[in-house]
Amino acid sequence: xxxxxxxxxxxxxxxxxxxxxxxxxxxxxxxxxxxxxxxxxxxxxxxxxxxxxxxxxxxxxxxxxxxxxxxxxxxxxxxxxxxxxxxxxxxxxxxxxxxxxxxxxxxxxxxxxxxxxxxxxxxxxxxxxxxxxxxxxxxxxxxxxxxxxxxxxxxxxxxxxxxxxxxxxxxxxxxxxxxxxxxx
Numbered sequence: 001x002x003x004x005x006x007x008x009x010x011x012x013x014x015x016x017x018x019x020x021x022x023x024x025x026x027x028x029x030x031x032x033x034x035x036x037x038x039x040x041x042x043x044x045x046x047x048x049x050x051x052x053x054x055x056x057x058x059x060x061x062x063x064x065x066x067x068x069x070x071x072x073x074x075x076x077x078x079x080x081x082x083x084x085x086x087x088x089x090x091x092x093x094x095x096x097x098x099x100x101x102x103x104x105x106x107x108x109x110x111x112x113x114x115x116x117x118x119x120x121x122x123x124x125x126x127x128x129x130x131x132x133x134x135x136x137x138x139x140x141x142x143x144x145x146x147x148x149x150x151x152x153x154x155x156x157x158x159x160x161x162x163x164x165x166x167x168x169x170x171x172x173x174x175x176x177x178x179x180x181x182x183x184x
Contacts (some may be wrong), residue, residue, distance in 0.1 A: 005037055009085055012036035015097055016079040019109050023075035023176045024058075024111035025032040025145075027104060028076050029082065029097075029120045029152065036085030040065035043079045046155030048165055049119070054170040055162070056169035079107060081123050089154070101127030108142040115176045116145050135168060137175065148172045 007073075014031040026049075028041065042049035051058040054062040059060040063070060072079065081100035082092050104127070108116055118124040124147075125133045128140060138147040150168055151160040160168075 001037060002117045003033070006033040006087075009033045009036035010087070012085045013083045014039065014041065014080065016077070016107070017071060018077045018079060018107065019072050020111055021075070022072075022077045022113035023178070024115045024117050024172065025077045025079060025108070025111065027116060027118045028078065028098075029084040030080050030092055031083075032154075033085055035065075035144045038065065040068055041080075044155070047153055048155065048162055049153040051162060051171045052153055052165045055101065055166035056173050057168065057174050069093065069105065073117065074136065077103065077111070077113065081118070081127055084179065088156070089123065089152070093182045097123055097126040098129075105142050106158055108145050113145055115148055115172065116142060117148045117150050117172055119150050121149040123152075126155075146175075148175070 010033060014035055018025070021166070032044050035041055043159070050063055050065065053059045055183070059074060070080065081104060082096045086092060121133055121135050125131055132141065133149055135149050135151055138149055139161060140147055150172065151157055151165055153165060
């Protein structure tokens with residue numbers, strides 16, 4: 001792809017990968033230009049989403065972005081906090097993230113995933129006005145949907161190593177696919 005094609009992808013929107021009954025709905029901050037151009041979530045080769053999904057046990061092998069539809073069969077979906085594509089997430093305004101959080105809450109109310117995994121704790125803090133949020137499970141819920149803030153898998157988030165990212169994804173996977181507790 002050419003620089004002109006990437007530039008032309010700016011402000012495009014990317015379709016959600018959603019269905020009812022999901023165990024985890026992953027929510028990126030917003031689509032990158034390569035994702036908007038290809039139509040696939042987390043399409044930039046340096047993005048660590050697909051490797052972290054596999055390394056954490058969510059997928060049986062490392063999927064390519066073009067195989068994203070297979071996630072639905074595993075009980076996983078993908079959406080974004082802000083819909084428009086940018087080269088960097090820091091091009092979004094706080095207002096866009098807050099509005100994205102409102103729209104995300106509507107999607108969650110409609111599809112009711114067991115877990116919402118927001119890929120970017122800073123975006124979560126802004127969207128849901130929770131300045132103290134840390135990576136991990138959150139106190140807040142959206143209806144019955146629990147929330148887990150994950151680090152952004154962007155290659156720009158280099159202080160989270162691939163191993164640490166996979167470990168945090170694995171913590172979420174363990175919680176999302178844990179057997180139900182027996183009453184007692």
